[in-house]
Amino acid sequence: MDNLDRVVEALCKGIQGLTPSAPSVNFSRTDHNCATVTAEYDHQVFEIRIDAGRRAPRAPLPIDDVLLGTLDDVEVHLTSVVVGPDVTVTLEGQGPEAGRTVHTDRKARAAWEESMQHIPSRPPPWPAERLMELSLELTDNLGTRYAFYSGNAGGRGQEWRYTAGFRPAPPQEATTLTVRAVLDEGPAAVELDLI
Known part of the structure; x- marks a missing residue:
């Protein structure tokens, strides 16, 4: 099972879990990088195409x-x-102002960490x-x-x-x-x- 199969399986399970009367769900793989999920519900057909072939490098x-x-x-x-x-x-x-606020923040955060031993509160x-x-x-x-x-x-x-x-x-x-x-x-x- 590859990642495309996992995604399709998760979609099928999710679609079937949407309502008490589950839709009919089928899927087909057209090639190594593409699959189609088809769901029929209340006399309507819904189709989702999944293309796993494109990767966008960062x-x-x-x-x-x-x-x-x-x-x-x-x-x-x-x-x-x-x-x-x-x-x-x-x-x-x-x-300079960013440096001053970092110094102030570190002091406030240290005081907060100390106070957490006594009274739980939100951090600064x-x-x-x-x-x-x-x-x-x-x-x-x-x-x-x-x-x-x-x-x-x-x-x-x-x-x-x-x-x-x-x-x-x-x-x-x-x-x-x-x-x-x-x-x-x-x-x-x-x-x-x-x-």
Whole structure:
């Protein structure tokens, strides 16, 4: 059983578990990389095509550390854009104010860890959680609509790092990808060549 078989099996089990009266589910494999799941329910036929033949390798776009602007006196830098089955954008807070907030955060986190022995409570927010509030968007030269689907902010040693995931992957025909953010100074944009 390969990964395609596993995906098809999971879909079939999921479809059959949707309702008390299970739909009739069949699947066929047209070749090594493609399968079709067909479900018949309430006199309707639903068909899902699964293409397992395409793999999108993850590739970082060539980018220097780019200063986008500031957020509450913290320099916000675009440090990485990685393209694969999605697009991952990494922002980092840098500069003197970022250093001060990291020092303050570490003291607050140590006090919180000490207090956890007596009274359970929520940890203090990571400084990078402030970057999650930025208006951040992606566009390309074809007008593709990219949707934010996940984010991760902060962590030990990366208190000011924010990573945001967007889907879909850029189309093969796209030649540029633009990252836009709104900071204290207003909108900022960086256009990157897709290679």
